[in-house]
Amino acid sequence: MLALLLPVVALAQLQPATTLAPDTEARWIDFELTAYNQIRFAVELNGHASWAILDTGLSDTIVASRFARTAGLTPTRRQQALAIGGGVEVGWAETASVRFGGLTRTHGRVGIADPAGEIRFGADILVGADILSCCALDIDYDARRFRILSSGRMPFTGSTAPLRRRSPNGVYQSEVTVAGKRLKPIIVDTGDGGALTLGRTAWTSTGYRSARITTTLGWGMGGAVVTDTLVIPSLSLAGMPEREAEVRIEGEGGFSASVGAAGRLGTGMLQRYRVLLDPRAGRMILQPGKAVAAPFPRSTSGLLIELAGTALRVVHVMRYSPAAAGGWKAGEQICSADGVPVPEDVKDGAVEWTVGAPGRVVRLRLCDGTERSLTLADFY
Structure with missing residues (x-):
């Protein structure tokens, strides 16, 4: 991101x-x-x-x-x-x-x-x-x-959380509650596509435990970053009821900790609301949107991919996933799925088989001519 x-x-x-x-x-x-x-x-x-x-x-x-x-x-x-x-x-x-x-x-x-x-x-x-x-x-x-x-305007009503600019860099910061634990400062980052990213210390302080933790890949201006990730049922924003959220956990010495923040709240979560960000007035206002209660999409393949011309390039293989068990590697390229060429498969901007129903078997043809089957499964 x-x-x-x-x-x-x-x-x-x-x-x-x-x-x-x-x-x-x-x-x-x-x-x-x-x-x-x-x-x-x-x-x-x-x-x-x-x-x-x-x-x-x-x-x-x-x-x-x-x-x-x-x-x-x-x-x-x-x-x-x-x-x-x-x-x-x-x-x-x-x-x-x-x-x-x-x-x-x-x-x-x-x-x-x-x-x-x-x-x-x-x-x-x-x-x-x-x-x-x-x-x-x-x-x-x-x-x-x-x-x-103009600062001070309130064009809609909703729940309010504190918001101010973080010294010395001036980015936006607020707070969240995870599993009943209030965490701050949390950087409010519309440029981060994830839902919630936490530093390792902040995550540990919540006391939340789950064996269903995998990995994911994000991008920053300095390059790619691999983090642990899981979906939790207990994120609260602005005092509202707890919601499901994907949480990414940075390793020791990760970016959030290095800038003195507990973590970052990104568009992956914010897009479920109408949002007013007004640091001069000291507030963030959230009004639930159409997707506020929708479940977070979870990969059932474990392949994180990006379009590379007429192929899908594997950029990360999630830990403990069906793809990891099948020996998939970053850098491999897929040219078709279940006989459908990649350009046709992604014409609507989505690759639905990567998050398909558990138990479904997908036949994938690599661009080197080899074929593999991948059985989708819940793994986090």
């Missing part, structure tokens, strides 16, 4: 200024959720249109180097920054303007960085807390739209 970045640099010479249009409340911004649960929307930087990811877990707005050149951004200094998956080098540049919805931010800095590999999700800009925290952010996940409001 996308990184949460922690640079420590001098302030820009030209101080940023943010203005909201008089009709900003009417200026809804349509978005789509990427395959990794990021909010992708249209933005304009220095007069050049592109796609962006909304990322409250990112301290500073980041631009990919290829788009930075298009937008005429020239870095004046560089430094190392901490990110999920490892360190990254960031260059800093002055901008003329950033615009989306009713918001215009003039001057100020942006970082120029390329994550390990490339920026995924089809976006060139990661809009961070440096721009977003000026105002209230109303995200209507069910309608796939959001808008920027």
Whole structure:
């Protein structure tokens, strides 16, 4: 998933200024959720249109180097920054303007960085807390739209949790309750596609025990990260009744612990609500959405895959899964499932057999011409 970045640099010479249009409340911004649960929307930087990811877990707005050149951004200094998956080098540049919805931010800095590999999700800009925290952010996940409001506005009612910007990096932080244990600070990270990620110490403090723990793979700006994962029945947000949630558990010395946080609350959970994030007013408001009580999808294959041209590439094999028992390895490529070629199988954006009914036998043909059968099963 996308990184949460922690640079420590001098302030820009030209101080940023943010203005909201008089009709900003009417200026809804349509978005789509990427395959990794990021909010992708249209933005304009220095007069050049592109796609962006909304990322409250990112301290500073980041631009990919290829788009930075298009937008005429020239870095004046560089430094190392901490990110999920490892360190990254960031260059800093002055901008003329950033615009989306009713918001215009003039001057100020942006970082120029390329994550390990490339920026995924089809976006060139990661809009961070440096721009977003000026105002209230109303995200209507069910309608796939959001808008920027003046701080203090309450366009809908719901349950309230505390929200403030975390010093020194300025990302959003709140709290959650897991198995009756209140955990804080929890970074509220719209750029993280997971539901809830906890540091090892925070997880241990809940006293929750389950033998059904497997592994999963996420991505940060510094590279790939493997974590333990399980589904629990006991996550409470803003004092609301407990809900089911997928929890990822970072290893000792993981990112959350390294920045002094108990963990991160991501879009995998937030998308089940309508969400108002208003750090200046000190609150996060959650109104249950259509999917609030839906069970979390669980892999029954143990294969985490991504589309690679006309094939599916295995990027991770989950521990204790049918795929692990069958000897599957990361890097193997699948060209068809049950006789259906990959391009046809993924035309709607989903690969349903990876989370199919337990007991189903899937015939998979690898791109090297070999065939294997995989019997789906519950394993976490």
